[in-house]
Amino acid sequence: MRTLIVGGVAGGMSAATRLRRLDESAEIVVFERGQYVSFANCGLPYYVGGVIKNRSDLLLQTPESLASRFRLDVRINREVTSIDRRERTVTVRDTLTGDVSTETYDRLILAAGASARAAPSGLTTSTLRTIDDVDHIESVLSARPEGATAVVIGAGFIGLEAVENLVHRGVHVTLVELSGQPLTPLDPEMAAPLLATLQEHGVDVRLGTTVLGASAGNLVLALSDGTTVDADLVIDASGVHPDTSLAAQASLRIGASGGIWVDETQRTSDPFIYAVGDGVQKTDAVTGEPLLVTMAGLANRHGRAAADSIAGQPEPAAPALGTSIVGLFGLTVALTGWSEKRLVAAGRAHRIAHTHPASHAGYYPGAETMSMKLLIDSETDAILGAQIVGGSGVDKRIDVIATARAGGLTASALTRLELAYAPQFASAKDPVNQLGYVADNLRAATSRNIQWHELAGALAAGAALVDVRNVGEFDAGSIPGAINVPLDDLRHRLADLPPGSLIVHCQVGQRGHTAARILAQHGFDVRNLDGGYRTWLAGDS
């Protein structure tokens, strides 16, 4: 059996190595149009920033190492240019010599990844996707050891990593982002700390802005906000789309999302052709709808799964949540599943819980505050998504929530997770348990909450706002219109409260919850401002 693989990095090479382990006698040929295979795409930004010091650390395998260990026939500088499905052949072009040859296959795996969007016209941009890209960026930066300027287009995961690493290198960076916030998969109040962090680190952030054009060699860029900026380097991280060129040429089915359609065993509409990685369409774990997720974990897993299928032991793929994470100057941002804005756009009924717990027991030094948001299905109490921003411990909590979701646990069931506790690692009620308690109170209607963006409307409709923080906290900054009745005085000051609807709030939501319980039992119509002053402030910023 002869299997050809197009693309020699995350998805393609994972398929190749697994296929070899399953089938010692298979003939396996990997075509890679670039000069490197099995490189650490995800490490590229950190090499630019000097965090990863040795370029060779990025090259996890070479054609030679793959040949000696896995008996793989890895051919670099070879681009597959077309597929003949009837003949089961592909055309291969040598990118150095231009020579063209034909190769036959019994099975074909497409793992060509994603393509960057076309650069804005008139602009010479770099992408940050390959070893060649970082070599180019390195040459520009070495030529300007001091005072270099860069424009990064796009404040997504890779754009943010590029910014951080350029700043590490002493480059003055302008970050241009079309939408109104960095990291658009986040809801706006969760993205607020990102913007603040970027600005604290001297990044010139231009939201709602695009690049219109540039002078020759990019020295001066014109932005849609009417300004111009200097740029020795322009990195386009504005997004990618699935590379479906070969699949389209071969008339394979393309999914509604624009990625190559595959079944649960990674098989395309042609039974002899499989596809994996950034080029393929995934299935959304929440709705079962078509979805694009361009993540290394899925590419690796689906690569292995394609090999399993070809070797005759298919394992159905799990749907995708899009769990992802990014570090930015010590801030960690992670998310899984759906956001509030996506739920709102889809008209799906949901509940929301915001909390701001400490990463570990407050009495043990070094705890850092994180902000968590949980999206919950109103009908089934299912976990629909989560977002977490903070420092240490963010990665742990997003993984626990993604795992709970994968195991079908409801939001309220998070209360019952038995997580590892010692004071330097967590709290006796872990932040995930605590988020579960908040969710459980919503489910049981023990509490009712109101979101930061609903507050103005509720106040306009006549509700009164009671800030139950202490006087010092209130004086240091409060929500316009709030009256201050500290929680510990509340029971004695019920008579001071206005009639009608009340909204209570504290700093993070926790004292507000106790206040709301007191007031509800005294007959008040009361809601707790979810996430308290902190979430409101983030949303308002």
Add this chain to the structure above:
Amino acid sequence: MRTLIVGGVAGGMSAATRLRRLDESAEIVVFERGQYVSFANCGLPYYVGGVIKNRSDLLLQTPESLASRFRLDVRINREVTSIDRRERTVTVRDTLTGDVSTETYDRLILAAGASARAAPSGLTTSTLRTIDDVDHIESVLSARPEGATAVVIGAGFIGLEAVENLVHRGVHVTLVELSGQPLTPLDPEMAAPLLATLQEHGVDVRLGTTVLGASAGNLVLALSDGTTVDADLVIDASGVHPDTSLAAQASLRIGASGGIWVDETQRTSDPFIYAVGDGVQKTDAVTGEPLLVTMAGLANRHGRAAADSIAGQPEPAAPALGTSIVGLFGLTVALTGWSEKRLVAAGRAHRIAHTHPASHAGYYPGAETMSMKLLIDSETDAILGAQIVGGSGVDKRIDVIATARAGGLTASALTRLELAYAPQFASAKDPVNQLGYVADNLRAATSRNIQWHELAGALAAGAALVDVRNVGEFDAGSIPGAINVPLDDLRHRLADLPPGSLIVHCQVGQRGHTAARILAQHGFDVRNLDGGYRTWLAGDS
């Protein structure tokens, strides 16, 4: 409705605060025989070590703060000495004056915790369980600012924390442990790094040893190994048992494990009496059998659950896994569920996977190696337990595995978890996914493995051992009897291999897996030494 609560710390006070939130008009009285409530038991060792600097940080709440916020009637220095179930009263003794009074209840919650075992006779020991204990330890240590000596009895979680913190204070510590390893819930090969770490930090570890007696004032202790050791201080951390004294006096049902029997809603055999925390029996998540787990997370959760029950909204408790974690001089050790030794003792068929992955992508600086062990049900592929030892990222992985288990995910399903990956946090195949792959190969019989403790028997029965590491690794230390055929040479050297059963191994198991796949397909009867040389070495030590 008048609810009395016995014990004012983790379980008792969690019940009290939740009950207040659910029922503003309830009468709630908490009796605590000590002078402090709501203190951070789990922080006590770190206060001894000077990590937690302020004694007041240990006191999370006071009777005053609990009165003003939760309208709780908290009575310290009050010991409940008996229960009259027929009259629904308890007898309370003032521990300062000796005065005795009677209090009536509609509902009673027992949250008296655990008791330390009786000290070996002739010995003046301290426990490390209360604020008074740390005040006493502090007074001994301040009186001997230099050269103080201590004996810690018991190398369990609290004993290890005590040792670490005494060493931080400059105390010379002897650790006396009856069993043959520290932290007996671990399997021996997983406990090996703990012993090494203790010894590296100058701790005199005496395994298989007990304290026989002491000279007056503990100055010299006689040990069962025939030696004597100096000790200004003896901390007994040899274990606790559920405090069932009140329950027994009132003839409440005591479970087979020795803890107070409760139903899933924390109700004892008396419908008006609830019990929570270290004093109660839990249900084992693996077998449904009676179990004792003395952990703060469960105490807090069950305290809240008792309040829910009393307020008429019972939530069935989840069974217990015993997830736990301890830090020791930078080493982190975590576990959940069953160990191999427990499974063997119970005669339960199981599979085992050991791995030694990096905490995050190897190409990103700072990754630390961890050792993981997964216990799997042979029939159902269910996750039965896990143990992890290492540095950063251990806490995350144990929580993910505990959550997967709670969600009913199988070991093979760990491969499909979509965990957050960026190179500073994880690997594209997270260690948990990777452990799933190993488990999945066992399930599918793609691989067969053999455990470190089975090796000697297999070799004696005639199997040959092939070390597939490179020559340098082999020369630096190898398993007696192994022949060295590096993986990358294996295909050319099949003729050099002895006939009959083969066992292959590498450093951690991963190259051994590829080697085993090659050999199996060439017709060899082959097994991979699980966890490789590293696990074998740990087990052998």
